[in-house]
Amino acid sequence: MVRKRQRGRVALVPWIAVCLSLCPLVLAEVRGAEPFKKMRIAIPSIVIDFAPLWIARDKGFFRDERLDAEVTYIQGNIRGVQALIAGEVQFGIAGSAGPIGARAAGEDAVIVAVPMNRLDYTFVARQPVKSAADLAGKKIGIGAVGGSDEVATRIALRQLGVDPAQVTTLVTGGSAERLAALRAGSVDAATVGGATFIGGGAGLYKVLDLLDLGVEFPFTAIFTTRRFAAGNRDAVMGLIRGYMLGVRFFQQNKEEALAITARQLRTSNRELLERQWRYVKDHVFEKVPLPTEKGFKVVFDMLAPRNPKVAALRMDDVFDASFVKELVDKGFFK
Numbered sequence: 001m002v003r004k005r006q007r008g009r010v011a012l013v014p015w016i017a018v019c020l021s022l023c024p025l026v027l028a029e030v031r032g033a034e035p036f037k038k039m040r041i042a043i044p045s046i047v048i049d050f051a052p053l054w055i056a057r058d059k060g061f062f063r064d065e066r067l068d069a070e071v072t073y074i075q076g077n078i079r080g081v082q083a084l085i086a087g088e089v090q091f092g093i094a095g096s097a098g099p100i101g102a103r104a105a106g107e108d109a110v111i112v113a114v115p116m117n118r119l120d121y122t123f124v125a126r127q128p129v130k131s132a133a134d135l136a137g138k139k140i141g142i143g144a145v146g147g148s149d150e151v152a153t154r155i156a157l158r159q160l161g162v163d164p165a166q167v168t169t170l171v172t173g174g175s176a177e178r179l180a181a182l183r184a185g186s187v188d189a190a191t192v193g194g195a196t197f198i199g200g201g202a203g204l205y206k207v208l209d210l211l212d213l214g215v216e217f218p219f220t221a222i223f224t225t226r227r228f229a230a231g232n233r234d235a236v237m238g239l240i241r242g243y244m245l246g247v248r249f250f251q252q253n254k255e256e257a258l259a260i261t262a263r264q265l266r267t268s269n270r271e272l273l274e275r276q277w278r279y280v281k282d283h284v285f286e287k288v289p290l291p292t293e294k295g296f297k298v299v300f301d302m303l304a305p306r307n308p309k310v311a312a313l314r315m316d317d318v319f320d321a322s323f324v325k326e327l328v329d330k331g332f333f334k
Protein backbone atom coordinates (compact mmCIF):
# COMPACT_ATOMS: atom_id res chain seq x y z
CA MET A 1 0.00 0.00 0.00
CA VAL A 2 2.82 2.37 0.91
CA ARG A 3 4.60 1.53 -2.34
CA LYS A 4 1.41 2.28 -4.35
CA ARG A 5 1.14 5.72 -2.70
CA GLN A 6 4.81 6.45 -3.44
CA ARG A 7 4.33 5.38 -7.06
CA GLY A 8 1.29 7.71 -7.25
CA ARG A 9 3.33 10.63 -5.95
CA VAL A 10 6.12 9.88 -8.43
CA ALA A 11 3.60 9.78 -11.27
CA LEU A 12 2.33 13.24 -10.28
CA VAL A 13 5.77 14.88 -10.49
CA PRO A 14 5.85 15.22 -14.30
CA TRP A 15 2.36 16.71 -14.31
CA ILE A 16 3.32 19.25 -11.64
CA ALA A 17 6.37 20.20 -13.68
CA VAL A 18 4.22 20.68 -16.78
CA CYS A 19 1.75 22.83 -14.88
CA LEU A 20 4.52 24.98 -13.47
CA SER A 21 6.01 25.43 -16.92
CA LEU A 22 2.64 26.58 -18.25
CA CYS A 23 2.04 29.15 -15.49
CA PRO A 24 3.85 32.03 -17.25
CA LEU A 25 1.83 31.35 -20.40
CA VAL A 26 -1.42 31.30 -18.47
CA LEU A 27 -0.53 34.55 -16.71
CA ALA A 28 0.35 36.15 -20.03
CA GLU A 29 -3.01 35.11 -21.44
CA VAL A 30 -4.75 36.56 -18.40
CA ARG A 31 -2.91 39.84 -18.88
CA GLY A 32 -3.81 39.78 -22.54
CA ALA A 33 -7.44 39.33 -21.57
CA GLU A 34 -7.41 42.42 -19.33
CA PRO A 35 -9.81 45.09 -20.64
CA PHE A 36 -8.36 48.11 -22.36
CA LYS A 37 -8.40 51.33 -20.35
CA LYS A 38 -10.60 53.78 -22.20
CA MET A 39 -9.45 57.39 -22.15
CA ARG A 40 -10.03 60.65 -23.95
CA ILE A 41 -7.11 62.98 -24.61
CA ALA A 42 -7.81 66.65 -25.38
CA ILE A 43 -5.63 68.72 -27.71
CA PRO A 44 -6.18 72.46 -28.31
CA SER A 45 -5.45 72.67 -32.05
CA ILE A 46 -4.88 70.50 -35.13
CA VAL A 47 -1.20 71.15 -35.92
CA ILE A 48 1.83 69.01 -36.71
CA ASP A 49 3.15 69.32 -33.14
CA PHE A 50 0.61 66.66 -32.12
CA ALA A 51 1.76 64.14 -34.74
CA PRO A 52 3.34 61.81 -32.11
CA LEU A 53 -0.08 61.44 -30.49
CA TRP A 54 -1.77 60.46 -33.76
CA ILE A 55 1.12 58.11 -34.55
CA ALA A 56 0.90 56.43 -31.13
CA ARG A 57 -2.78 55.81 -31.72
CA ASP A 58 -2.56 54.72 -35.38
CA LYS A 59 0.56 52.55 -34.99
CA GLY A 60 -0.84 50.72 -31.97
CA PHE A 61 1.61 52.04 -29.37
CA PHE A 62 -1.25 52.90 -27.04
CA ARG A 63 -2.94 49.54 -27.64
CA ASP A 64 0.33 47.83 -26.70
CA GLU A 65 -0.07 49.61 -23.35
CA ARG A 66 -3.66 48.30 -23.02
CA LEU A 67 -5.03 51.80 -23.69
CA ASP A 68 -8.04 52.57 -25.84
CA ALA A 69 -7.13 56.20 -26.54
CA GLU A 70 -9.45 58.68 -28.23
CA VAL A 71 -7.92 61.99 -29.31
CA THR A 72 -10.44 64.84 -29.18
CA TYR A 73 -10.03 68.44 -30.31
CA ILE A 74 -11.18 71.06 -27.79
CA GLN A 75 -10.26 74.52 -28.99
CA GLY A 76 -7.99 76.37 -26.59
CA ASN A 77 -5.87 75.28 -23.66
CA ILE A 78 -8.23 76.59 -20.97
CA ARG A 79 -11.31 74.81 -22.33
CA GLY A 80 -9.35 71.56 -22.43
CA VAL A 81 -8.43 71.98 -18.76
CA GLN A 82 -12.06 72.70 -17.91
CA ALA A 83 -13.07 69.48 -19.67
CA LEU A 84 -10.46 67.60 -17.65
CA ILE A 85 -11.70 68.97 -14.33
CA ALA A 86 -15.27 68.13 -15.34
CA GLY A 87 -14.25 64.52 -16.06
CA GLU A 88 -15.08 64.77 -19.78
CA VAL A 89 -11.48 63.85 -20.69
CA GLN A 90 -8.78 62.03 -18.73
CA PHE A 91 -5.72 63.79 -20.18
CA GLY A 92 -4.78 67.01 -21.87
CA ILE A 93 -1.74 67.67 -24.04
CA ALA A 94 -1.28 71.41 -24.38
CA GLY A 95 0.47 74.41 -22.89
CA SER A 96 1.36 74.34 -19.21
CA ALA A 97 -0.27 77.66 -18.27
CA GLY A 98 -3.77 76.12 -18.25
CA PRO A 99 -3.14 73.37 -15.69
CA ILE A 100 -0.97 75.76 -13.65
CA GLY A 101 -3.82 78.28 -13.46
CA ALA A 102 -6.23 75.49 -12.50
CA ARG A 103 -3.90 74.33 -9.74
CA ALA A 104 -3.65 77.88 -8.38
CA ALA A 105 -7.46 77.93 -8.25
CA GLY A 106 -7.43 74.81 -6.07
CA GLU A 107 -8.30 72.35 -8.82
CA ASP A 108 -6.84 68.85 -9.07
CA ALA A 109 -4.76 69.27 -12.25
CA VAL A 110 -1.21 67.92 -12.36
CA ILE A 111 1.43 67.80 -15.10
CA VAL A 112 3.12 64.41 -15.53
CA ALA A 113 5.50 65.03 -18.46
CA VAL A 114 6.81 67.92 -20.58
CA PRO A 115 7.77 66.67 -24.07
CA MET A 116 8.53 70.23 -25.29
CA ASN A 117 10.53 72.47 -22.99
CA ARG A 118 11.31 75.40 -25.27
CA LEU A 119 9.34 78.48 -26.25
CA ASP A 120 8.42 77.33 -29.74
CA TYR A 121 6.39 80.33 -30.83
CA THR A 122 6.74 82.90 -33.60
CA PHE A 123 5.31 86.42 -33.27
CA VAL A 124 3.73 87.18 -36.64
CA ALA A 125 2.17 90.34 -38.10
CA ARG A 126 0.19 91.33 -41.19
CA GLN A 127 2.53 94.28 -41.81
CA PRO A 128 6.28 94.77 -41.13
CA VAL A 129 7.07 95.87 -37.58
CA LYS A 130 10.11 98.12 -37.33
CA SER A 131 9.53 99.59 -33.87
CA ALA A 132 7.30 99.28 -30.83
CA ALA A 133 5.22 102.17 -32.10
CA ASP A 134 4.10 100.04 -35.04
CA LEU A 135 2.16 97.79 -32.63
CA ALA A 136 0.61 100.52 -30.48
CA GLY A 137 -3.18 100.33 -30.64
CA LYS A 138 -3.11 97.08 -32.64
CA LYS A 139 -5.23 93.95 -32.13
CA ILE A 140 -3.29 90.87 -31.04
CA GLY A 141 -4.79 87.38 -31.38
CA ILE A 142 -4.45 84.88 -28.53
CA GLY A 143 -5.83 81.40 -27.88
CA ALA A 144 -7.23 82.00 -24.40
CA VAL A 145 -6.80 84.37 -21.50
CA GLY A 146 -4.31 82.73 -19.14
CA GLY A 147 -3.15 80.23 -21.76
CA SER A 148 0.46 79.52 -22.70
CA ASP A 149 0.14 81.42 -25.98
CA GLU A 150 -0.94 84.53 -24.06
CA VAL A 151 2.09 84.14 -21.79
CA ALA A 152 4.28 83.81 -24.90
CA THR A 153 2.63 86.89 -26.44
CA ARG A 154 3.43 88.95 -23.37
CA ILE A 155 7.03 87.72 -23.46
CA ALA A 156 7.23 88.71 -27.14
CA LEU A 157 5.77 92.17 -26.47
CA ARG A 158 8.19 92.73 -23.62
CA GLN A 159 11.09 91.68 -25.85
CA LEU A 160 9.91 94.13 -28.51
CA GLY A 161 9.55 96.94 -25.97
CA VAL A 162 5.76 97.11 -26.26
CA ASP A 163 3.59 97.87 -23.23
CA PRO A 164 0.79 95.22 -23.20
CA ALA A 165 -1.60 97.98 -22.11
CA GLN A 166 -1.10 99.63 -25.51
CA VAL A 167 -2.55 96.68 -27.47
CA THR A 168 -5.90 94.90 -27.52
CA THR A 169 -5.90 91.13 -27.18
CA LEU A 170 -8.65 89.14 -28.85
CA VAL A 171 -9.38 85.44 -28.27
CA THR A 172 -9.32 83.85 -31.73
CA GLY A 173 -8.50 80.15 -31.13
CA GLY A 174 -5.51 77.87 -31.67
CA SER A 175 -2.46 78.56 -33.82
CA ALA A 176 -4.22 77.64 -37.07
CA GLU A 177 -7.20 79.83 -36.17
CA ARG A 178 -4.90 82.73 -35.25
CA LEU A 179 -3.24 82.49 -38.66
CA ALA A 180 -6.67 82.53 -40.28
CA ALA A 181 -7.63 85.60 -38.21
CA LEU A 182 -4.46 87.33 -39.41
CA ARG A 183 -5.28 86.62 -43.02
CA ALA A 184 -8.85 87.81 -42.57
CA GLY A 185 -7.65 91.04 -40.95
CA SER A 186 -9.46 90.31 -37.69
CA VAL A 187 -6.18 90.83 -35.83
CA ASP A 188 -2.95 92.65 -36.69
CA ALA A 189 -0.53 90.25 -35.02
CA ALA A 190 -0.46 86.96 -33.13
CA THR A 191 1.87 84.44 -31.59
CA VAL A 192 1.64 81.09 -33.38
CA GLY A 193 3.51 77.79 -33.18
CA GLY A 194 6.76 77.75 -35.10
CA ALA A 195 5.80 74.81 -37.32
CA THR A 196 2.35 76.30 -37.94
CA PHE A 197 3.95 79.49 -39.23
CA ILE A 198 6.24 77.48 -41.50
CA GLY A 199 3.26 75.60 -42.87
CA GLY A 200 0.86 78.49 -43.40
CA GLY A 201 2.60 81.81 -42.87
CA ALA A 202 3.29 82.76 -46.49
CA GLY A 203 2.61 86.45 -47.05
CA LEU A 204 2.78 87.29 -43.34
CA TYR A 205 5.74 88.85 -41.54
CA LYS A 206 7.85 87.13 -38.91
CA VAL A 207 8.55 89.74 -36.25
CA LEU A 208 10.24 87.57 -33.62
CA ASP A 209 11.15 83.89 -33.33
CA LEU A 210 10.82 83.22 -29.63
CA LEU A 211 12.79 79.98 -29.99
CA ASP A 212 15.85 82.16 -30.70
CA LEU A 213 15.53 83.66 -27.22
CA GLY A 214 16.60 80.34 -25.71
CA VAL A 215 13.95 80.60 -23.01
CA GLU A 216 13.30 77.42 -21.03
CA PHE A 217 9.54 77.06 -20.98
CA PRO A 218 7.18 74.07 -20.45
CA PHE A 219 5.69 74.62 -23.90
CA THR A 220 3.71 71.39 -24.23
CA ALA A 221 2.70 69.38 -21.17
CA ILE A 222 0.90 66.09 -20.62
CA PHE A 223 -1.49 66.60 -17.72
CA THR A 224 -4.27 64.82 -15.87
CA THR A 225 -5.80 65.01 -12.39
CA ARG A 226 -4.04 63.82 -9.24
CA ARG A 227 -7.00 61.61 -8.49
CA PHE A 228 -6.81 59.86 -11.87
CA ALA A 229 -3.01 59.54 -11.64
CA ALA A 230 -3.21 57.99 -8.17
CA GLY A 231 -5.78 55.41 -9.20
CA ASN A 232 -4.42 54.66 -12.68
CA ARG A 233 -0.66 54.79 -12.44
CA ASP A 234 -0.17 52.12 -15.13
CA ALA A 235 -2.35 54.09 -17.54
CA VAL A 236 -0.36 57.28 -16.95
CA MET A 237 2.91 55.41 -17.50
CA GLY A 238 1.46 53.78 -20.62
CA LEU A 239 0.37 57.12 -22.05
CA ILE A 240 3.82 58.65 -21.56
CA ARG A 241 5.53 55.59 -23.04
CA GLY A 242 3.18 55.47 -26.03
CA TYR A 243 3.50 59.19 -26.72
CA MET A 244 7.31 59.15 -26.54
CA LEU A 245 7.41 56.12 -28.86
CA GLY A 246 5.31 58.26 -31.19
CA VAL A 247 7.98 60.97 -30.95
CA ARG A 248 10.71 58.50 -31.89
CA PHE A 249 8.68 57.14 -34.78
CA PHE A 250 7.97 60.68 -36.03
CA GLN A 251 11.68 61.50 -35.99
CA GLN A 252 12.91 58.24 -37.54
CA ASN A 253 10.20 57.27 -40.07
CA LYS A 254 9.68 60.27 -42.30
CA GLU A 255 7.39 58.81 -44.97
CA GLU A 256 4.90 57.09 -42.69
CA ALA A 257 4.98 59.97 -40.21
CA LEU A 258 4.12 62.40 -43.01
CA ALA A 259 1.34 60.14 -44.28
CA ILE A 260 -0.32 59.97 -40.84
CA THR A 261 0.13 63.72 -40.31
CA ALA A 262 -1.27 64.57 -43.76
CA ARG A 263 -4.46 62.65 -42.96
CA GLN A 264 -4.98 64.52 -39.71
CA LEU A 265 -4.18 67.95 -41.18
CA ARG A 266 -6.20 67.10 -44.29
CA THR A 267 -3.53 68.41 -46.62
CA SER A 268 -1.75 67.05 -49.65
CA ASN A 269 0.88 69.80 -49.78
CA ARG A 270 3.94 67.59 -49.51
CA GLU A 271 6.48 70.41 -49.69
CA LEU A 272 4.97 72.31 -46.77
CA LEU A 273 4.60 69.14 -44.71
CA GLU A 274 8.26 68.26 -45.26
CA ARG A 275 9.38 71.70 -44.11
CA GLN A 276 7.24 71.42 -41.00
CA TRP A 277 8.47 67.88 -40.32
CA ARG A 278 12.15 68.92 -40.53
CA TYR A 279 11.54 71.82 -38.16
CA VAL A 280 9.58 69.83 -35.58
CA LYS A 281 11.89 66.81 -35.77
CA ASP A 282 15.01 68.83 -35.03
CA HIS A 283 13.84 71.64 -32.78
CA VAL A 284 10.88 70.70 -30.64
CA PHE A 285 10.92 67.45 -28.66
CA GLU A 286 12.98 66.55 -25.62
CA LYS A 287 14.52 63.08 -25.41
CA VAL A 288 13.47 62.89 -21.75
CA PRO A 289 10.25 64.85 -21.05
CA LEU A 290 11.41 66.53 -17.85
CA PRO A 291 10.92 70.28 -17.31
CA THR A 292 13.13 72.66 -15.33
CA GLU A 293 12.51 74.88 -12.34
CA LYS A 294 13.67 77.82 -14.44
CA GLY A 295 11.08 77.08 -17.13
CA PHE A 296 8.21 76.91 -14.67
CA LYS A 297 9.33 80.13 -13.02
CA VAL A 298 8.87 81.93 -16.34
CA VAL A 299 5.23 80.83 -16.41
CA PHE A 300 4.68 81.66 -12.73
CA ASP A 301 6.18 85.14 -13.15
CA MET A 302 4.05 85.92 -16.19
CA LEU A 303 0.78 84.65 -14.66
CA ALA A 304 1.25 86.04 -11.14
CA PRO A 305 0.37 89.72 -11.87
CA ARG A 306 -3.11 88.66 -13.01
CA ASN A 307 -3.47 85.73 -10.59
CA PRO A 308 -1.59 86.35 -7.30
CA LYS A 309 -2.19 82.77 -6.14
CA VAL A 310 0.22 81.57 -8.82
CA ALA A 311 3.06 83.40 -7.06
CA ALA A 312 2.88 80.92 -4.17
CA LEU A 313 3.34 77.89 -6.43
CA ARG A 314 6.51 75.89 -6.96
CA MET A 315 7.26 73.33 -9.64
CA ASP A 316 6.53 70.43 -7.28
CA ASP A 317 3.04 71.82 -6.71
CA VAL A 318 2.11 71.42 -10.36
CA PHE A 319 4.43 68.72 -11.69
CA ASP A 320 4.67 65.08 -10.55
CA ALA A 321 8.11 63.89 -11.69
CA SER A 322 7.68 60.33 -10.41
CA PHE A 323 6.35 58.91 -13.68
CA VAL A 324 9.14 60.13 -15.94
CA LYS A 325 11.79 59.36 -13.31
CA GLU A 326 10.55 55.79 -13.04
CA LEU A 327 10.86 55.43 -16.83
CA VAL A 328 14.38 56.86 -16.64
CA ASP A 329 15.31 54.35 -13.94
CA LYS A 330 13.97 51.52 -16.11
CA GLY A 331 16.08 52.66 -19.05
CA PHE A 332 13.15 53.55 -21.32
CA PHE A 333 14.80 56.64 -22.80
CA LYS A 334 18.16 55.03 -23.62
